[in-house]
Structures are given as structure tokens and as C-alpha cells.
Amino acid sequence: MRSIVGPERTSPFYWNEEVRPGLRVAFTSVEAGNLALHVGDDPAGVRNNRRLLEAAMGIAPGSLRFMSQTHSNRVATVGDGAADAPDADGLVSRSGHEPLAVLVADCVPIVLADASVDDGGTGATAVVHAGRAGVGNGVIAQAIHVLRAGGAQDLSGWIGPSVCGSCYEVPEAMMLEMAEGIPAAASRTTTGTAALNLPAAVRCQLEEGGVKVGEVRGVDALCTVENSALYSHRRAPGAGRIAGLVWRT
Template sequence: MFWWQDEVGQGVRVAFTDRGAGNLALHTGDDATAVRNRRAALERSMGVPGGSLVFLEQVHGTDVADADRQDRPAVPTADAAVSTRGVPLAVMVADCVPVVLVGAGPQGPVTGVAHAGRRGLLDGVLERTVEQLLARGARRLTAWIGPSICGSCYEVPAALHEQSVARIPAVAATTSWGTPALDLRAGARDRLSSLGVGVVEPAAPEPSCTRENEQLSSHRRDPGSGRIVGLVWGTGARREVAA
């Protein structure tokens, strides 16, 4: 079910699922009841209350949802979310970069998730998410970057490559077959590091490229493979966030 998971401090756990958890997205044409059952099974595995895990209606934008608001929609339309109350958060991907963030806040951990696809990354979704975390008093922010398509596999037209590199030079890449490509993971690392955020790329037993690893969901390899998710949730006792 989990590609990687770990306790990262302050009673907070970070994880990324693999296809063992099944497709967790409701917008891919899968049976809705089956998806909801998988989400419920995931919540049981996480040890969180049923129905407490916040998913997003992701639109490749830069809006950041406040998961703590009592009047928020059950499924906010946004590509990132933040919480100071330990609300379990999920971000769905199938080649885009899932980013999970944790910082120390005035009254406990401050957490967030972000969906960094090409458009969102270039338009500043990570900057917006970090801004919202800092506004909530977060210190010593650390970001975990989950599985995504690698720079050697993410082929793009030459004009799009040029436009993207002009915005974030770190995304420049070439496919393993010699054509223009983008390295979204490198771009995410660059943006986060420039904001003073520590970056962790988990060392999992399985490869992190979604296109190369059939245990992960990849829209490019198989549009029907569904979505995996990045997760952050509270587990109880609080400890210092790992540097």
C-alpha cells in the first residue's frame, strides 16, 4: 500500500502510496464506490477517523486550501492545503510531483501538501504553499518530495521546454532518447531550497520515477492507472521535526 512512509517528528507521519492501495481518485472514470472503499481502507491503515482525510479537486492551479476552516467544502478546489490542527491531508498524482511539508508551529506542527505539476510548479504553487505555512507561524520547514516522472522520461515540445526553462532553469532536462524534457523534481527542489525549506527525497526500495516503475501510477505510461497520493497526518505524541 505504501511506497514509503515514516514518522518525521512532532507526532507527524508522512507517506506516499503505491498502486497496492489502488486508484484513489474519483475523476478517472473508476467506480466511485470502489474508490471510496479504497480511501476508507487507507484511512484505517493510517489510523485516522473515517472520512477525515481531506482530498482536493486539483486543477493545476496555485490556490491553497485552509483545511482547518469549519466552512470549507468537503473537497476544496485547490492544488495545495495546509493545517495547524493535524487534519489528515492528501495530494493525488500520476506523474506530477507530490510535495508534503511539515514545520514547527506556535502550538504544534504545521502541515501541508502540494500538487506540483508543470503548470502549478511554474506558476508558483510551492511558493504559495510555503507562504501560507509561514503565515501560520511555521518554522524549520521540511518538504518531502514523492514519486513523479523523472527528467529522463518527461518529454515535451521544444517550445514548451524553452518557455519552462526561462521560468525555472533547474527544470532543463533531456530524455534518455535525446529529446527536450523537463525535470519537475529538480524544479521543485530548486523552488523549495530558494525559500529556505529543507528538502528530503525518501530512499524507498522501489524506483521513484512513475513512468518507469509499474508499481506507481503514471498517466503517460498508462492513463488508466489511476492516482497515488502523498499523505501527512498526526499520530499523537509530539516530537521535534527531523532536520
């Protein structure tokens, strides 16, 4: 996804696909610029990056909804009195009409979507921010619960770029503790030290929640640490954040 978008500008998307008729899921690259307001960049520059991204998505300026992410298990719903950037790590659009974004730089970005109204579903969408804390505290299950409570029954999910199980080194005790509840989380680095495989843990939790996991194919490595086309806090602290996106066309 490196096509030109306007004069001298490469695509802001690392992966961008119509996953269902009229529904697109995407993950940005460093070409989109930093999209986070909390890493020390000039706020005007970040807001301009967001406007350019909205233009590339073909959505109205200012319509993309973000969260204030704090590694919690809180899930907010657009239109339920939530602030413009609610303090949450999951964000739900009951109709799927509001474009949603989740920001990461090693944590796992997740996009969820129910079947469309035409196919007997609710059309609801959601984004989830799942780092080590989020995987451990049940933010994924909570997001699925909120969607199911709204009537969603045919959920699909997409797991975006994040640190891989060979690069996320942690203390042995931390790995063993998480593996007690989520065996798929246990991993080892290339040198044999303890590590966590968050993408595998996320996939396991999605499948346990009855979510069909779609594949993100046709791109290079999805490990943010290994791939310079993606932001990584471990590789370059404070450099920026990529976004996981879902919107209707």
C-alpha cells in the same frame, strides 16, 4: 514497504516514515488501489480504497482530507470555510491535526511540515500538487507563503514519486521557456529530445523558499513512468492515482 496488513493484503504504502516524532509522511503504491474519484472508476470502490487506506494509517474513517485539483496556484486551509474537497492544488492544516492527501499520477506530490509545538513551531502541515502548470504558476511558493503567514518558520518538505526528467518529453520551446525562470527544469530524454525535470524544479523552488528537503530513501525508482508499482497517466492513462499523505499519530 511491502509488509502484510491483514489477510492476504500487502501494504498500501510505497514509502511510509515517521519524519518527526508523532508525524508521518507516506506515498501510496498501486497496492492501495485507485484513490481518485475522477478517473472513471466506480465511486463506491474508490471510497472503499480510501477507507482501507485510512485504516492502514490508523486514522478515523472519513477524516482524510482531499482536494479537487485543477493545476491552479490556489491553496486552501482546512477549517477556513473550505469545502470537503476544495478547488485547490495546495491544502494546509494550521495545527497539523487534520490528515491530508494529494493525488498524482506523474505530477509531483509534495508534503510540507513545520516543527511541532513542542519544538517551538506551529505544527502546521500541507500537501501540494505540482505538475508543469503548478511549477510554473507558483503553487509551491504560495503554499509556503500561507504556512509562513501562519507563523511557520522551520519548514521541511518531502518530494514524492513523479515522472522523471528522462521520461517527461516536451517540445523544445516549452522546455526552454520554463528553463528561463527555473534552470533546473531543463532536461533531456535518453534519446536527446527536450524534457522537463519537475522533481529538480520542485526541489529548487522549495529550497529557494527556505524549506529543508527530506530524502525519500529505501525504495526503488521514484519515476512513475518507469515503475509499475506506481500509477502513471503517461504509461497507462486513467488507471488511477497514488496519494501523498501527512498525518499525526
